Amino acid sequence: MCAAPQHSTVVEIASYCRTELCENYRHLVGAKTIHELLSDSIKPTIHQASAIGGSPSNGGCEHSSRQVAEDGDSPPNCDGRYTLLHETHIALFSVYHMEEIEGTVLAGQSFEPIHGRVVVEDGYITAVEEVSERDGDPDRIILPAFVNAHTHVGDSVAKEAAVGLGLEEAVAPPDSLKHQRIEAADNETLVTSMHRTLRFMQRTGTAAFLDFREFGVDGARALREAAAGLDIAAFIFGSDDPAVLDVADGFGASGANDDEFTARRAAAEERGVPFAIHAGEPDATDIHPALDLEPDLLVHMVHAEAEHLRRVADQDVPIAVCPRANRVLGVGRPPIETLLEYTSVALGSDNVMLNSPSMFREMEYTAKTFDLPSRTVLQMATTAGAEAVNLDCGVIEPGRRAALLVLDGDSDNLSGIADPVDAIVRRASALDIQRVIA
Numbered sequence: 469m470c471a472a473p474q475h476s477t478v479v480e481i482a483s484y485c486r487t488e489l490c491e492n493y494r495h496l497v498g499a500k501t502i503h504e505l506l507s508d509s510i511k512p513t514i515h516q517a518s519a520i521g522g523s524p525s526n527g528g529c530e531h532s533s534r535q536v537a538e539d540g541d542s543p544p545n546c547d548g549r550y551t552l553l554h555e556t557h558i559a560l561f562s563v564y565h566m567e568e569i570e571g572t573v574l575a576g577q578s579f580e581p582i583h584g585r586v587v588v589e590d591g592y593i594t595a596v597e598e599v600s601e602r603d604g605d606p607d608r609i610i611l612p613a614f615v616n617a618h619t620h621v622g623d624s625v626a627k628e629a630a631v632g633l634g635l636e637e638a639v640a641p642p643d644s645l646k647h648q649r650i651e652a653a654d655n656e657t658l659v660t661s662m663h664r665t666l667r668f669m670q671r672t673g674t675a676a677f678l679d680f681r682e683f684g685v686d687g688a689r690a691l692r693e694a695a696a697g698l699d700i701a702a703f704i705f706g707s708d709d710p711a712v713l714d715v716a717d718g719f720g721a722s723g724a725n726d727d728e729f730t731a732r733r734a735a736a737e738e739r740g741v742p743f744a745i746h747a748g749e750p751d752a753t754d755i756h757p758a759l760d761l762e763p764d765l766l767v768h769m770v771h772a773e774a775e776h777l778r779r780v781a782d783q784d785v786p787i788a789v790c791p792r793a794n795r796v797l798g799v800g801r802p803p804i805e806t807l808l809e810y811t812s813v814a815l816g817s818d819n820v821m822l823n824s825p826s827m828f829r830e831m832e833y834t835a836k837t838f839d840l841p842s843r844t845v846l847q848m849a850t851t852a853g854a855e856a857v858n859l860d861c862g863v864i865e866p867g868r869r870a871a872l873l874v875l876d877g878d879s880d881n882l883s884g885i886a887d888p889v890d891a892i893v894r895r896a897s898a899l900d901i902q903r904v905i906a
């Protein structure tokens with residue numbers, strides 16, 4: 469999952485894994501056995517642990533790795549019918565997994581296509597190598613999985629409920645149709661609806677999303693519950709009570725004209741987590757007050773003018789734009805080309821009530837509505853959102869989390885394309901996805 473780096477638990481596998489078994493699974497970990505991948509300092513532990521398995525002929529001890537873990541170093545009781553073979557198989561995939569993915573790689577910040585391979589070890593990109601011989605699938609296209617920079621997945625219970633309504637009636641707190649629908653939903657319905665939305669986002673290539681979650685602590689908890697078990701990272705901007713920061717990853721303010729946010733901004737600062745705020749959506753009146761709060765992320769900025777953007781540049785605040793939602797609500801068109809002259813701009817699909825949270829759809833709309841190069845739009849849909857909140861994904865380069873999207877460049881939709889970046893941004897769809905790695 470696209471998140472802060474975590475300590476590898478490869479040693480734990482090693483203690484269940486005997487040499488013969490490693491040989492059997494050589495193909496799963498590339499050219500080397502697990503033993504060869506480990507440092508010398510760990511090897512004595514491995515050899516000690518090797519002595520506790522079953523005979524080499526049966527492929528390992530009929531004993532679960534879980535039991536071994538509980539038993540520690542003591543010889544296990546092998547009554548169970550679990551096979552170490554099976555358990556090790558799972559462990560290799562879930563804990564230590566090395567893989568090389570070859571194809572056209574949109575590597576680095578430039579997304580310059582190279583024919584090469586991405587080497588992934590233990591969930592991280594360890595190398596991006598150009599190769600001259602095309603032994604792999606020459607049609608495969610590998611790009612960073614998307615980071616949706618602004619969503620409200622809570623309104624998964626109100627899809628299309630506001631067709632034809634304006635901003636105030638549809639989504640403005642506290643009494644809009646969206647708020648009424650969410651409030652009327654029971655917790656199970658809400659969690660299930662959000663879970664299904666997240667699953668859709670994951671399947672359409674999104675590795676992480678930055679969500680403004682309404683309804684305070686309970687709201688943030690419901691989203692955590694909805695995201696459980698999925699390979700998509702929810703970065704939650706919680707609302708209302710500052711105590712929401714016990715659950716959320718940052719604070720999301722509806723807008724500087726809606727309430728007084730000074731204390732909540734201070735609470736986020738105290739915890740060292742980001743404070744984000746909507747600004748300049750229906751008009752420009754809340755932009756200066758929002759900037760006074762020294763936000764870490766501004767959302768919308770449809771009505772931003774030069775006097776605001778000079779402050780944005782001085783304060784070095786990134787902006788998330790949601791052009792489809794702005795169109796649906798009739799609030800205008802964010803001046804993306806100008807915003808990019810002052811700061812980093814990320815792309816979000818905004819309310820699930822208004823839009824399907826597919827980054828393919830958001831990119832296509834943006835590319836065809838604004839005068840922007842495809843590379844810029846792809847950067848807005850990947851790198852910019854990740855960097856806005858310091859996620860370690862969004863770019864294919866060594867050291868980043870391997871949150872990758874693998875497309876079939878020879879699908880019925882993509883076959884014969886002139887340029888992969890143009891095609892991904894302007895044409896590709898979820899039907900072209902071979903794999904989402906997150």
Ligand SMILES: [Zn+2]
Nearest residue numbers: 680746767818
């Ligand atoms: Zn919003």
